Amino acid sequence: MVYAIAAMVGLSVVLLVMVAAELAAGHSRRMAVRQLAQLDRGAAAAAAMAGDGEAGPGPLQRFGEWLHRVGEWSRGGSTDAASVQKVLVEAGFRGPGAATVFRGVRVALPVAAGGAAVLFLPFLGLGTGGALFAAVWMAAAGWITPGFFLSRRAKSRQREIQRALPDALDLLVVCVEAGLGLNQALMRVSQEIRHVSALIGDELGLVNLEIRAGVPRPDALRNLGSRTGVPELRSLAAMLIQTDRFGTSIAQAMRVHADTLRTKRRQRAEEAAAKTTVKLVFPLVLFIFPAMFVVLLGPAVIQISRVLGNEP
Numbered sequence: 001m002v003y004a005i006a007a008m009v010g011l012s013v014v015l016l017v018m019v020a021a022e023l024a025a026g027h028s029r030r031m032a033v034r035q036l037a038q039l040d041r042g043a044a045a046a047a048a049m050a051g052d053g054e055a056g057p058g059p060l061q062r063f064g065e066w067l068h069r070v071g072e073w074s075r076g077g078s079t080d081a082a083s084v085q086k087v088l089v090e091a092g093f094r095g096p097g098a099a100t101v102f103r104g105v106r107v108a109l110p111v112a113a114g115g116a117a118v119l120f121l122p123f124l125g126l127g128t129g130g131a132l133f134a135a136v137w138m139a140a141a142g143w144i145t146p147g148f149f150l151s152r153r154a155k156s157r158q159r160e161i162q163r164a165l166p167d168a169l170d171l172l173v174v175c176v177e178a179g180l181g182l183n184q185a186l187m188r189v190s191q192e193i194r195h196v197s198a199l200i201g202d203e204l205g206l207v208n209l210e211i212r213a214g215v216p217r218p219d220a221l222r223n224l225g226s227r228t229g230v231p232e233l234r235s236l237a238a239m240l241i242q243t244d245r246f247g248t249s250i251a252q253a254m255r256v257h258a259d260t261l262r263t264k265r266r267q268r269a270e271e272a273a274a275k276t277t278v279k280l281v282f283p284l285v286l287f288i289f290p291a292m293f294v295v296l297l298g299p300a301v302i303q304i305s306r307v308l309g310n311e312p
Contacts, residue, residue, distance in 0.1 A: 084099055084102060084103075085099050086229075087147075087150050087151065087154055088102060088150065089227045090154040090157065090158070090227065090228060090229040091150045091151075091153040091154040091157065092153065092157060093150075094227075102146060102150075105146050106143060106146050106147075109142035109143070109145065109146065110138075110139035110140070110142035110143045111139070111142075112142065113135075113138040113139055113141065113142035114135040114136070114138055114139035114142070115135075116138070117131055117134045117135035117138045117139075118131055118132065118135045121134055121135075154229065157199060157228070158228065158229055158230050160197055160199050160200070161197070161199060161200050161203070161228055161230050161232075161233065162230060162232060162265070162268075163197070163265065164193065164196050164197035164199070164200045165200065165230075165232055165233070165236075165261055166258050166261045166262045166265060167193065167196055168189055168193045168196075168197075168200055168204065169236070169254050169257060169258035169261065170258055171188075171189045171192055171193060172185050172186070172189050172254055173251050173254050173255050173258065175188050175189060176250055176251045176254065177251045182217070182240070182244075182250060183208060183211055183212075183217070186204050186207055186208045186211075187205070187208045189201075189204055190202075190203075190204035190205035190207075190208060191205075203224060203227075203228060203233075204224075206224075207220050207221065207223070207224050210223065217244070218237075218241045218244070221236075221237035221240055221241060222237055222241075224237055225237045225238075232261055232264070235257070236257060239253055239254075239257055240253075240254075
């Protein structure tokens with residue numbers, strides 16, 4: 001029973017982290033919706049005159065605002081703000097309040113997990129000492145879980161970009177050789193590559209939007225590498241900047257770079273395949289071999305026990 005309650009509390013912790021991450025990702029969208037709702041206040045006032053009162057903020061929105069206030073309160077004790085902001089950007093949480101909400105989650109989650117353990121575990125017969133020990137561990141898990149979730153999400157996004165980048169470069173080569181400029185090629189590829197990877201399509205589209213907004217193209221390309229954290233994109237940005245500076249062929253440079261990335265992708269696949277035999281040792285020894293021994297040696301052991309039991 002104690003393990004079931006602990007599993008339920010752990011699941012609640014994971015759900016709380018996912019809700020907080022979703023709130024951080026959609027903070028800017030909620031601000032825009034709120035402004036549009038304020039512009040539409042006249043229709044709401046008419047509905048209120050008819051007897052339908054204006055609805056207040058929902059519980060999810062109030063919870064997000066509370067996490068934002070907790071994050072603002074804990075800003076003074078944060079010593080790794082730059083690294084946290086970098087990981088948040090790499091994980092795709094680029095809203096203006098993402099870092100604040102993350103700090104709020106990192107403060108509220110250990111308190112909630114530890115408080116739940118102290119309040120509920122003694123009623124299950126665990127005892128005060130055991131409940132305090134479990135509360136310490138659950139609070140530590142609540143502190144570690146948000147950072148672990150962010151790092152896993154950032155690495156997942158980077159792996160997806162690495163897999164789709166050679167295909168995107170091939171499309172860029174085709175567009176440039178067809179006569180399009182680099183900016184138009186980026187816009188075209190960002191639209192077409194979404195069928196393969198929506199993530200890299202969004203990143204290339206953001207580069208094109210930055211260029212159209214007045215950001216110099218070298219700075220926009222550097223931003224592409226820095227906000228994703230993918231070494232291949234950093235090298236691609238450096239190659240495009242040097243090609244543009246020295247006036248060499250962009251198509252030829254991108255073709256060579258695409259071949260290099262495709263070779264690296266094949267080498268990563270071969271490395272993963274070589275590691276498979278080592279990774280299979282543990283499930284073989286712990287799960288498959290014992291079952292095989294039971295199936296193969298079980299009947300023989302039963303026969304031997306019967307023969308020895310019948311002897312006088």
